[in-house]
Amino acid sequence: MNQFQYVRPTKPQAAIDAVAKDQNATFIAGGTNLVDLMKRGIATPQKLVDINRLPLTKIEKENNGLRIGALALNSTVADDKQVRQKQPLLALALNAGASAQLRNMATVGGNMLQRTRCSYFYDLAMPCNKREPGTGCGALEGINRMHAIFGFSDKCIAVHPSDMSVALVALDATVLVSGPKGERRIPFADFHRLPGDTPEKDTNLEKGELITAVDIPDGPFTKHVHYQKVRERASYAFALLSVAAALDIENNTIKAARLAMGGVAHKPWRLTAAEQSLVGKPATEESFRQAAAIAMQGAKAFKHNAYKLKLGPNTIVQALKTAASAA
Amino acid sequence: MSIESDKPAGHDEARRTFLKQSSLLTAFTMVPGPVLQAATYELDEKVAAAFEKVPLRLEVNGVKHKLSVEPRTTLLDLLRENLNLTGTKKGCDYGQCGACTVHVDGQRVNSCLSFAVMHEGKKITTIEGLTNGDKLHPMQEAFVKHDGFQCGYCTPGQIMSAVACVREGHAGSEGEIREYMSGNICRCGAYSNIVAAIQEVKNGGQKV
Numbered sequence: 001m002n003q004f005q006y007v008r009p010t011k012p013q014a015a016i017d018a019v020a021k022d023q024n025a026t027f028i029a030g031g032t033n034l035v036d037l038m039k040r041g042i043a044t045p046q047k048l049v050d051i052n053r054l055p056l057t058k059i060e061k062e063n064n065g066l067r068i069g070a071l072a073l074n075s076t077v078a079d080d081k082q083v084r085q086k087q088p089l090l091a092l093a094l095n096a097g098a099s100a101q102l103r104n105m106a107t108v109g110g111n112m113l114q115r116t117r118c119s120y121f122y123d124l125a126m127p128c129n130k131r132e133p134g135t136g137c138g139a140l141e142g143i144n145r146m147h148a149i150f151g152f153s154d155k156c157i158a159v160h161p162s163d164m165s166v167a168l169v170a171l172d173a174t175v176l177v178s179g180p181k182g183e184r185r186i187p188f189a190d191f192h193r194l195p196g197d198t199p200e201k202d203t204n205l206e207k208g209e210l211i212t213a214v215d216i217p218d219g220p221f222t223k224h225v226h227y228q229k230v231r232e233r234a235s236y237a238f239a240l241l242s243v244a245a246a247l248d249i250e251n252n253t254i255k256a257a258r259l260a261m262g263g264v265a266h267k268p269w270r271l272t273a274a275e276q277s278l279v280g281k282p283a284t285e286e287s288f289r290q291a292a293a294i295a296m297q298g299a300k301a302f303k304h305n306a307y308k309l310k311l312g313p314n315t316i317v318q319a320l321k322t323a324a325s326a327a
Numbered sequence: 328m329s330i331e332s333d334k335p336a337g338h339d340e341a342r343r344t345f346l347k348q349s350s351l352l353t354a355f356t357m358v359p360g361p362v363l364q365a366a367t368y369e370l371d372e373k374v375a376a377a378f379e380k381v382p383l384r385l386e387v388n389g390v391k392h393k394l395s396v397e398p399r400t401t402l403l404d405l406l407r408e409n410l411n412l413t414g415t416k417k418g419c420d421y422g423q424c425g426a427c428t429v430h431v432d433g434q435r436v437n438s439c440l441s442f443a444v445m446h447e448g449k450k451i452t453t454i455e456g457l458t459n460g461d462k463l464h465p466m467q468e469a470f471v472k473h474d475g476f477q478c479g480y481c482t483p484g485q486i487m488s489a490v491a492c493v494r495e496g497h498a499g500s501e502g503e504i505r506e507y508m509s510g511n512i513c514r515c516g517a518y519s520n521i522v523a524a525i526q527e528v529k530n531g532g533q534k535v
Contacts, residue, residue, distance in 0.1 A: 001399045002399075003397070003398075003399060004398060004399065005398070006381055006398035006442070006444055008444075008447070028442075028445070030441075031440060031441050031442065031445065032422060032437070032440050032441075035401070035422075035439075035440045035441060035442065036421050036422060036440060038399075039420065039421065040421075048398065048442075050444075050445055052445060075434075098510070099425065099509055099510020099511075100435060100488070100491070100492065100495070100497070100507050100508075100509075100510055101422075101425060101428055101435050101436050101437045101488065101510045102422060102437060102440075102510065104434045104435060104436050105436050105437065105440065105441060234505070234506075234509070235505070235506050235509035236509035236510055
């Protein structure tokens, strides 16, 4: 691993300054992805700004919702009483990700900033526009069974690996950010980017901007929720495809719905049209099938991931059925 | 000791340049062959002299340590290489197998995926710290009784994880145990015996 300078500020502004003024500096929190990338030579920061001493771990009520500090651990959030009561979908998604050990290290902010697990991104011998812009995309004509079916470009067909983010986009979360130019709020759906011509940029964060918290508005999705994750073993694997589903049901009629998919695009993939199609419909498999068909419109497969065109709608239906029957 | 950076920019700049050069030097030293040996010896000395180590205070298995480490040293390497606590194993070194599981302030973590300096002031427990003198921890006893291993390489990580699993309250059923132990891979496939050991400790109600 390359050598680097290590600093450990205790105030957010000092951390922001340290990263903003130095092109080769980066924040480190849990480190579960960054240390991995550094060991492999994919990330080579020359300065690490350890933000673990910043006061950003609280989970608290804020206006009409929950505010979760960027440094709250994934395990803490998943086990938090308020989260389980008000946003059970988030707890389900968090517990579907990684392992108990990793959830004890990984933070909310870091989870959102995970890099793709595309094998071409990870293999230094292979071309990858995300790792090294201009070298091409190895996955486009390569082994692409894990790759995107929505929103890709000819520069990159990688998918975002986070489970937590799929729930957060469905729940209309907002990312609170503090940077050299002050504070701003980014709607979760606008936080991650599609690859376009600049796949090296995963998010719309600017240099030196620090995630401080995530706001989730209170909603009616406290009971009929489910996170369905399909993977190659029962636990501790990245998703082939996942679905976050939340329903508000009264007298078997759907009053409101939230739906998002993971493992299908460069960002967590919100399915707004499918959600709208469910409103006013009975909570039946037929309604769910129709919504799934709408959700899959525009999907396009590559050589090895055509299975996702079938797995997608089936997983949506399964997630909605399970959510509807959740007691 | 606080490690806030208050160095002037000029110093940073010089240091960065040095870092760049020294990375090159490091690469250089990895080239084998007698041709390079004379030259690299001297360069290595300079590298060692110029690199500031970071002070680190840790409590490991009840023993307080005052250390000085390179920031890139992982907690796992610190335990094994600097403190000679080789009970904690290096399996994959990428957070995929769980062999390196230790407790930091009571929470189980993968020691391979964090830098030691990030644990300033924390309490670390490794498999060596689980026993009470010569008396095995109940989880160790249960692993022996149920044959919870074959080759034994993943066992320290399995046991550290298993103790945490019970303490967290995630050992309520076989399914829950399997889910919450999924971060520990056993290539010998002793899983059913590991689950049996954990269930015995959980149901025995002993203090873990």
